[in-house]
Each structure stands twice: as C-alpha cells, then as structure tokens.
Amino acid sequence: MTIRVLLADDERLVRAGFRMILRDEPGIEVVAEAADGAQAVTIAADVQPDVVLMDIRMPNLNGIEATRRIVATPEAPRVLVLTTFDHDRYVFDALAADASGFLLEDAPEHQLLAAIRVVADGGGLFAPTVTRRVIEQFALLAGPKKPPPGLAQLTAREIEVLKLIAQAKTNAQIGAALFISEHTARTHVARILTKLNLNDRTQAAVLAYECRLVQPGSH
Numbered sequence: 001m002t003i004r005v006l007l008a009d010d011e012r013l014v015r016a017g018f019r020m021i022l023r024d025e026p027g028i029e030v031v032a033e034a035a036d037g038a039q040a041v042t043i044a045a046d047v048q049p050d051v052v053l054m055d056i057r058m059p060n061l062n063g064i065e066a067t068r069r070i071v072a073t074p075e076a077p078r079v080l081v082l083t084t085f086d087h088d089r090y091v092f093d094a095l096a097a098d099a100s101g102f103l104l105e106d107a108p109e110h111q112l113l114a115a116i117r118v119v120a121d122g123g124g125l126f127a128p129t130v131t132r133r134v135i136e137q138f139a140l141l142a143g144p145k146k147p148p149p150g151l152a153q154l155t156a157r158e159i160e161v162l163k164l165i166a167q168a169k170t171n172a173q174i175g176a177a178l179f180i181s182e183h184t185a186r187t188h189v190a191r192i193l194t195k196l197n198l199n200d201r202t203q204a205a206v207l208a209y210e211c212r213l214v215q216p217g218s219h
Contacts, residue, residue: 006049008040037061145210166208
C-alpha cells in the first residue's frame with residue numbers, strides 16, 4: 001500500500017528537497033503541499049493523506065496548532081513534526097498536540113524515510129537526541145491524569161503491554177518480554193489503541209505515564 005504524504009513547510013526550497021527525497025522511494029507518494037499551517041489543515045481535510053510532514057514555524061498558523069487541528073478530525077492522518085530546533089519545549093508542544101513523531105529537518109534521508117513508514121504504521125518516533133526522558137518530563141509537567149474509561153476495559157495482559165509501550169519497546173521486544181509472538185504483541189497493541197481511542201504508540205506512552213501506570217525513572 002502506498003503511503004500518501006502531505007508536505008507542510010513555508011519554505012518552497014525545503015518542500016522541494018523533501019519532494020526529491022520521497023519522489024523515487026517505493027511505496028511513498030507526495031500527494032500535496034502546503035505553505036502554512038492553515039493551508040495544511042484545509043488540504044489535509046481535502047486529500048486525506050496518511051502522513052503529514054509538518055514544520056513548526058510557519059505563518060498564519062504554526063505547525064503545532066495545525067497538528068492539533070488535523071489530529072482532531074475523524075480518521076486523522078499521522079503527523080510527523082519537523083524542525084531545525086532541537087529544544088525540549090518544541091517536543092513538549094508536539095506531544096501535547098498529539099503528533100506521532102518529531103525529527104530534525106537535517107536528519108539523514110534514511111531516517112526520514114524510516115520515520116514516515118513507522119508513523120504510517122501506527123508507531124511513534126522521535127529524534128535520536130530526544131529520549132524517553134522527554135516523555136517522562138512531559139507527563140510530570142502535565143500532572144496526573146484521570147484514567148479514561150477505556151483503561152478499565154484493558155485486560156491484565158494489555159496493561160502489561162501498555163507498560164512496555166511506555167518503555168519504548170518494539171513489538172518484537174514486547175513479545176520477547178512476555179513470551180508471546182511478535183504478531184500477538186502487535187494485536188495487543190492494536191486493541192489497546194482502539195480501546196483507549198488513541199492514534200498511536202506515542203499517545204499510549206504518554207497516557208501510561210500520566211495515569212501513573214509507569215513511574216518516571218522507574219526503569
């Protein structure tokens with residue numbers, strides 16, 4: 001299945017650079033471009049891409065607010081936030097807006113391509129310089145959160161899986177830790193996201209910390 005991508009950046013040359021990188025990549029297609037956040041929101045609703053590459057600093061509507069509006073729509077695309085600034089504040093803002101990932105614009109091509117595939121598949125991804133510590137700090141700043149109704153619907157095994165998601169474990173690592181197959185781990189993750197009405201693993205990890213299923217610094 002082809003991953004349909006929307007490029008949102010106010011710099012025409014930056015968009016052209018991303019377009020060149022993605023043009024010859026099998027299974028990925030750039031379906032539209034936006035020059036500011038407001039355009040990104042409108043175009044995303046029109047073309048319904050799978051992934052939006054979103055710059056943070058844009059006129060009319062910044063990338064964080066555009067992300068917030070896009071992910072709030074039914075069957076929302078995944079948003080991968082891109083910026084030239086490696087600051088925790090931007091990561092916190094991206095997390096708060098329910099972005100699926102965060103990368104620096106100067107990331108290697110292979111890392112960008114891998115990130116698009118990861119978030120399109122429902123995963124969460126952050127720049128290598130952004131560690132789990134950032135998610136922990138974000139959850140601490142947000143304070144304890146009242147558990148959503150769906151949390152009570154999770155089985156004991158799904159709670160175990162959710163805790164491992166918060167520890168940034170892959171499906172293979174979850175399977176190994178719980179002595180189940182990778183396929184079974186993937187199925188558990190999908191059911192968790194459905195029951196909690198979440199878009200991806202990043203949101204699941206944040207929720208696990210906010211609900212104190214996992215204590216910051218405990219692993």
